Amino acid sequence: MILIDNFNFAGKKAIIRVDFNVPLNKETGEVSDDTRIRGALPTIKKVIADGGCAILMSHMGRPKQNPDPKYSLKQIIPAIEKYLGKIQFAPDCQKAEEQAKNLKAGEILLLENLRFYAEEEGKPRMEKDDPAYEDAKKALKSAQKDFAKKLASYADVYVNDAFGTAHRKHGSTAVIADYFADDAKMFGFLINNELKAMDKVLGDAQRPFTAIMGGAKVSDKINVIKNLLGRVDNLIIGGGMTYTFVKALGGQIGSSLCEADKLDLANEILAEAKAKGVKVFLPIDAVNADKFDKDAATNTSDVDKTPEGWMGLDIAEKSIKQFTEVITSSKTVIWNGPMGVFEFDKFAKGTSAVAQAVADATQKNGAFTLIGGGDSVAAINKNRLADKVSYVSTGGGAMLEYMEGKILPGIAAIRGDK
Ligand code: AMP
Numbered sequence: 001m002i003l004i005d006n007f008n009f010a011g012k013k014a015i016i017r018v019d020f021n022v023p024l025n026k027e028t029g030e031v032s033d034d035t036r037i038r039g040a041l042p043t044i045k046k047v048i049a050d051g052g053c054a055i056l057m058s059h060m061g062r063p064k065q066n067p068d069p070k071y072s073l074k075q076i077i078p079a080i081e082k083y084l085g086k087i088q089f090a091p092d093c094q095k096a097e098e099q100a101k102n103l104k105a106g107e108i109l110l111l112e113n114l115r116f117y118a119e120e121e122g123k124p125r126m127e128k129d130d131p132a133y134e135d136a137k138k139a140l141k142s143a144q145k146d147f148a149k150k151l152a153s154y155a156d157v158y159v160n161d162a163f164g165t166a167h168r169k170h171g172s173t174a175v176i177a178d179y180f181a182d183d184a185k186m187f188g189f190l191i192n193n194e195l196k197a198m199d200k201v202l203g204d205a206q207r208p209f210t211a212i213m214g215g216a217k218v219s220d221k222i223n224v225i226k227n228l229l230g231r232v233d234n235l236i237i238g239g240g241m242t243y244t245f246v247k248a249l250g251g252q253i254g255s256s257l258c259e260a261d262k263l264d265l266a267n268e269i270l271a272e273a274k275a276k277g278v279k280v281f282l283p284i285d286a287v288n289a290d291k292f293d294k295d296a297a298t299n300t301s302d303v304d305k306t307p308e309g310w311m312g313l314d315i316a317e318k319s320i321k322q323f324t325e326v327i328t329s330s331k332t333v334i335w336n337g338p339m340g341v342f343e344f345d346k347f348a349k350g351t352s353a354v355a356q357a358v359a360d361a362t363q364k365n366g367a368f369t370l371i372g373g374g375d376s377v378a379a380i381n382k383n384r385l386a387d388k389v390s391y392v393s394t395g396g397g398a399m400l401e402y403m404e405g406k407i408l409p410g411i412a413a414i415r416g417d418k
Pocket of ligand 1: 337338
């Protein structure tokens with residue numbers, strides 16, 4: 001596998017899969033958060049600085065037709081030009097050969113939203129129970145190859161720098177790689193950094209190693225938890241998934257979130273953790289609410305004595321103290337999912353405290369800390385701690401799948417993972 005660091009793009013046309021799936025302000029249509037655009041800049045700038053030209057391709061949103069102005073990447077041109085100067089735009093990603101051919105060194109061409117074509121995802125745009133679905137899917141699979149081949153024809157080299165879609169086998173994220181030789185395809189800087197951070201915690205973690213798992217449901221995180229059990233020393237559980245464990249252990253959970261069909265699974269995890277010598281920390285106490293509302297009345301109780309009719313929406317003081325101690329004495333920390341309903345101020349304290357503890361572990365204990373998943377990233381940003389932790393992942397779903405030990409098609413297409 002070749003590395004972008006050592007590659008010279010002089011005189012080459014590079015087609016770069018970026019993740020420009022950015023949020024737009026509903027009223028003005030302007031990009032409201034350009035983090036993803038900024039994330040792609042090092043790779044694009046390297047291509048240009050070497051004397052190559054860059055063809056940028058991305059999806060945005062979930063368009064259902066071609067074209068759909070609401071999802072046009074034309075809208076984000078000013079947000080890109082702010083960092084890269086004037087760029088060109090191809091209004092149809094499958095009809096850009098002339099523009100690509102005429103590109104000169106240092107020039108940048110942005111292709112229109114790839115998902116204007118169903119071929120990008122290879123998924124028919126009809127209900128799964130439609131009798132025509134299976135045939136349409138088969139037809140799209142072969143059309144996807146032509147779609148990707150067309151994109152590949154624009155360039156000499158392929159660079160994948162869209163970590164957020166690396167877990168999808170799409171035209172531009174995986175299939176396209178088949179049309180480039182091994183020495184003409186590589187990851188961009190962003191994906192390289194993501195892989196470095198994740199491989200460090202999965203393969204080369206300093207101890208004690210603590211995983212903090214929060215968020216709504218056990219079922220979403222179960223495979224990650226299982227894969228991490230063989231690696232971590234401590235497993236901290238918080239958020240809504242707490243109560244499936246507490247109930248499984250015989251506690252009273254009032255009307256807290258609970259996955260009744262996952263009680264056995266919760267017990268299995270606890271038994272497996274014990275067998276592997278992993279210390280599991282469930283919350284000790286909780287802040288409860290009389291309804292799921294930002295203005296709900298609150299009280300505090302032991303986590304396993306939630307009063308009837310109340311629901312636990314955050315961890316309380318004793319839990320915060322214990323979790324903080326465990327986190328700040330760790331040398332490796334991975335955190336996915338909030339400790340409570342942090343979207344409501346009344347129930348954000350536990351998540352903020354954990355964010356602070358992760359930052360303190362990094363700054364004061366020299367720990368390597370990796371944060372991933374949309375909500376924990378939002379919590380870190382809300383607490384203005386993003387630059388106080390080691391790495392904030394850009395891909396929620398992709399990161400979770402990698403942590404589960406799954407092969408990501410976008411990574412395998414270049415690195416050859418099996
Ligand atoms: P996830 O996407 O699985 O990481 O879940 C994040 C969501 O879990 C956030 O929207 C939180 O509001 C929610 N959440 C966290 N703690 C609780 C809780 N105790 N009860 C209900 N929802 C929760």
